[in-house]
Amino acid sequence: MADADLDVVIRQLARQLHTGLMTRAKERRDRFNGLAAKAKGKETGERFKMMAKATMEQATAAAKRLQMSADNVADSYARSMRLAASTPIAVKVEKKAKDKPEKKAKTKKAKARKAK
Numbered sequence: 001m002a003d004a005d006l007d008v009v010i011r012q013l014a015r016q017l018h019t020g021l022m023t024r025a026k027e028r029r030d031r032f033n034g035l036a037a038k039a040k041g042k043e044t045g046e047r048f049k050m051m052a053k054a055t056m057e058q059a060t061a062a063a064k065r066l067q068m069s070a071d072n073v074a075d076s077y078a079r080s081m082r083l084a085a086s087t088p089i090a091v092k093v094e095k096k097a098k099d100k101p102e103k104k105a106k107t108k109k110a111k112a113r114k115a116k
Contacts, residue, residue: 005081007074014070018063025059028052 029052036048 005078007078007081010070010074010077014067014074017070018067021059021063021066025055028055 032048032052032055036045036052039045039048
């Protein structure tokens with residue numbers, strides 16, 4: 001995995017989280033449906049069924065948001081790596097070299113002013 005791109009790793013982790021989230025939601029839904037089947041009153045059974053339905057709706061929405069966030073992060077990372085790879089390093093070094101002498105000149109002027 002050392003050679004893998006991080007955007008691929010991000011997507012894999014999101015897929016694992018998505019699977020875990022949906023598995024837990026289905027377990028909870030099944031638990032509520034079981035309680036609804038065992039309920040003595042009609043209202044209580046309907047309430048448990050509604051809770052089961054709401055659990056799945058909320059879990060599905062959370063899973064979609066999780067997947068969307070992971071895709072955005074992975075795409076952003078991949079885009080920034082492509083941009084960094086296409087930018088020539090020599091240009092960056094030249095810009096830094098040009099900036100340094102100007103700063104030294106300013107400090108010499110400042111020292112001359114302090115001496116007066």
